[in-house]
Amino acid sequence: MTTTLSAALPLTGRPLLVPYVTGGITADWTELLLACQDGGADAIEVGLPFSDPMLDGPTIQEASDRALARGATVESILADLAATPLRVPVVVMTYANIVLRIGLPALAAAGVSGLIVPDLPLEESAATEAAAAAAGIDLVLLAAPSTPDDRLREICARSRGFVYAISVMGTTGERARLADSAATLAARLKAVTDLPVLIGFGVSTPAQAVEAGRAGDGAVIASVLMRRVLDGATANELAADVAAYRTALDLGVSPGTPHAEISGHRG
Amino acid sequence: MTTTLSAALPLTGRPLLVPYVTGGITADWTELLLACQDGGADAIEVGLPFSDPMLDGPTIQEASDRALARGATVESILADLAATPLRVPVVVMTYANIVLRIGLPALAAAGVSGLIVPDLPLEESAATEAAAAAAGIDLVLLAAPSTPDDRLREICARSRGFVYAISVMGTTGERARLADSAATLAARLKAVTDLPVLIGFGVSTPAQAVEAGRAGDGAVIASVLMRRVLDGATANELAADVAAYRTALDLGVSPGTPHAEISGHRG
Amino acid sequence: MTVVMREPTTDGRFGEYGGRYVPESLIPACLALEEAFREAWADPGFRQELDGYRRTYAGRPTALTAARNLSAELGITLLLKREDLAHTGSHKINNVLGQALLARRMGKTRLIAETGAGQHGVATATAAALFGLRATVYMGERDIERQALNVFRMHLLGAEVVPVTSGSRTLKDATNEAMRNWVSAVGDTHFCLGSVAGPHPYPWMVREFQRVIGEEARGQVAGELSTGVPDVVVACVGGGSNAAGTFAGFVDTTARLVGVEAAGGAAVSGGEPGVLHGSRSLVLQDRHGQVAEAQSIAAGLDYPGVGPEHAQLGGLGRATYVTVTDDEVLVAVRRLAEREGIICALESAHAVAWVLRAAGTVELPAGSTVLLTLSGRGDKDMGQLMEGLR
């Protein structure tokens, strides 16, 4: 659990897979983390639910609401995390209000390796970058299709662990295809950084993940997995789902491959 | 039916009784006229119903509505009137809009002797006075408690047949007692005219009629009779009602006399 | 040419129309009111006080808005006089402030009013609250239903609202009932009549109190149009007060004056001479002289009579009166809202509807300049519009 992101996400040419799980979404949600690990995740993104998830689409909103309604708190989620023996690093994703309230040391104490704060752009992130560095946590910065070159460079310079490429101008949420903007942004990022470039927001099928792995260095898979969990998928089923992405990424199955062949949705 | 008002309403000291009937209020409404005559009326006021009886209270409004709803028209009412053999003169009461529309000759042709138009004050009545005179109809003018002395004199000078003393500042409608303003106005009128002064608006019991007969020269009895008709009284019952007023007026029963003894409401 | 829109004759006539057809009981009150109005209107102190309330309370002057989008679409220049921006939401407040000040000056402690759309009732309740007078508003039961919002506003303002159940249960009958109450309460009560109808001096007095619309507009329009005056001046006509107030500012110009009546309440366009509510004018009535029940989607135009001065102006040809249907009105409300961002009252939309129909025809040729008085805002009508636009 003390793995640093940088160590866990080597750029070996093998695309990286980072599944996402909303903290506290179910009573045994840490089983989902283990399932992701078993399915072949290189790291796991854990969402700390926030009442006002401004950048999240309906699925992650619902997942957050479900967690909060269950009585999950940031504290309880971090305690759960600390108690979960994971080999792969955990990257927390949450909003600025939560981060400012709990502070970076609490995250470090729970064994968190990285942090993504979608409403903390360059202008607002300096203090958190410093606190993260002090706490030994990689603050992952996000880049968007709308980000101009100079900002892109600065984002890459200041980001730690990897750079999060927001695939599309929009919120999180499943999409029928990977937006063209994803590849364009990934290419622009790769041109200016040696950090891994992970593409997230709406990567919804293994085929799309393969695309993301080709354009960048891997994918964050979020809404599509949480939809499955919200619809009742078990940890085993989730592990199978994740494994399908893993397999697709490893084989580099072409994006043209029919969904059924590579889908983890078998059960 | 060609009796003039002046001839029919002599000032002999015997108080005059003028019951009111809404034209067309029932199918056999002319029976009500005969009943009034039988009950001892000196003249009968016949209301030509108008859609907007601005000076009428709820009872006469309802009577007018009933007549119009029955399909009574001014024409049909006048035709009914012309066909009814009455000894006592008929004074039509209606609003200016009706008078302007039908014209005085039509009233004369129906055998009408007098006309009362509550919304035709001195300022507006000249043309109608002339037309009435030409048609041989007495245009009865109204005086109100609010009328100042000079107007009162002019009203008396221009009124024909009798002067109508509005007992109270208000609309037609039954009242528990005769307003003090009735006696005051009657006295002011008697001081400036030799015409009979009939008190109307809300004279509701024989005792009140006696009061009116003392203060002036008699009473117009309207709403209380129409209430009886609206409530289903027959012509015979109406005749008895009118007779009770007649008796009271003739005997000069004191206003203090309990209502029951002189009331016509026995059935 | 007859000089029009000045003071009526001493017996309150505008040509053959007008007069004072009220019960003798009310004559002293009408005379006293006339005298008080004459005196106040000649008193700079009164005018100044009224002007003060108009400015600091009622939000005058109201704006003149160039309806640029509609103008472009219609090929005309359309200017809107924005009475919808006046306090309480319509031009009615102009008249009511005048009458309430007058009532106070006369020592009256109570106002009564008739109301159709409820705008005049709300304005009366408002002025009563402001000047510490009691207020009773008569309103037809049917109008109470369709203008529930305004009924509640009157209650909130502390006024009593009396439902009128006689006749058509609309404005006409509310007016009867107000008159009846006035007869019985004339000592302490001023009848705050809401339009240029009723016995002398009301048609004249109300027009004078509403003249501010036309006078403001005249000055504002002069700043907008190179011609100084518009080709056409248009306003909706129920009793006719917003139209009279508007026309008064332009009657001495070359502007064509157009009054728009509801097709179902078109007294000038479809009425005959008659006497209603204290004056001789044009009245919708049957051949027996029974007053007809008007039918309009706009409660404030649902009236079978019209102010006598409009009968005169129509007779002389100085103003033209036209009608529009309920359906045209609904379309007009929506079009004005979508194009100019203004939701006007159903009453006011009658004027808009005529412009929409007439623009580009001989009635209103392309290139015309038009001043249109938007007499009120549409908030009160939302319930009805939800039904009507469904």
Next chain:
Amino acid sequence: MTVVMREPTTDGRFGEYGGRYVPESLIPACLALEEAFREAWADPGFRQELDGYRRTYAGRPTALTAARNLSAELGITLLLKREDLAHTGSHKINNVLGQALLARRMGKTRLIAETGAGQHGVATATAAALFGLRATVYMGERDIERQALNVFRMHLLGAEVVPVTSGSRTLKDATNEAMRNWVSAVGDTHFCLGSVAGPHPYPWMVREFQRVIGEEARGQVAGELSTGVPDVVVACVGGGSNAAGTFAGFVDTTARLVGVEAAGGAAVSGGEPGVLHGSRSLVLQDRHGQVAEAQSIAAGLDYPGVGPEHAQLGGLGRATYVTVTDDEVLVAVRRLAEREGIICALESAHAVAWVLRAAGTVELPAGSTVLLTLSGRGDKDMGQLMEGLR
């Protein structure tokens, strides 16, 4: 003393509050907006155009009304700045006209907005209609229920109203949803934010667009009071735009500035520092950092955040923030209606309620002079008032 209510720092801070806590995706839009606003605001042509629309369309300047009856009863001098008379019924139009003109200048073809009471949504729909832009308004499902009138008005104006079903289903969640849409539509869409909240430059820009309230009032009050400035300036605070606009006109005077929050939505009085909707400010939240659901009878104040500049003003003590309860608000609506003939919005009644409570106490001693901004009219609230005042 810190100079306040000027331009924020380059990173959009008012002291320790403010900033630009938005997703990277929105940063270019925020920067472009800031630049466009800076440039437009420095451009006399833009100011003149905005001023033109304010005068000829929105009905500015709005009146200043001396509330004589209440003043006498309370033993103070109470002056009301009448934003209820502005087109669409509240101060929201001031800001929206500015932003819509800016959006057009930036080549945007669509406006989106969040709304609570619906007043900002109506204002946005109105400006969109006026300038030929499309409009989508996000509104919490709960607010849609209690402000049905305004929903219909938006539809009539041609806007799309999107019900927001997440969270508390009120303004906070509508704002989230508007932000989400903005991220996905930022190319052609301007987010027309309705209060002095959100990321830089919104708090500053909206205050500047609302400054007209305070500047007009400053001049008007000077004509009414021998002291030139009032002792106290008071306004209700939801996000805080009408208060900010009002305060801006008096911040350099001796006037005490009082912001009145809803007891159930009192971010300044009861919140803690936090980040919500793009800026750091005071936020009602639990100890875990979850934002609380506000509870107010006034949909426009039912918001757990507040503009960052208010957090600064409160922290510095330059303005005082107080709270009133729903019950006090209902009493205030009625009292203002009955005494002054003005039916104000539930939001605005918060300011009135505080004056009613404070007058004659040390908070507002007898003899004080008070300027109160009536931010809007009450028409939209009639349904709720019918319930609440029963």
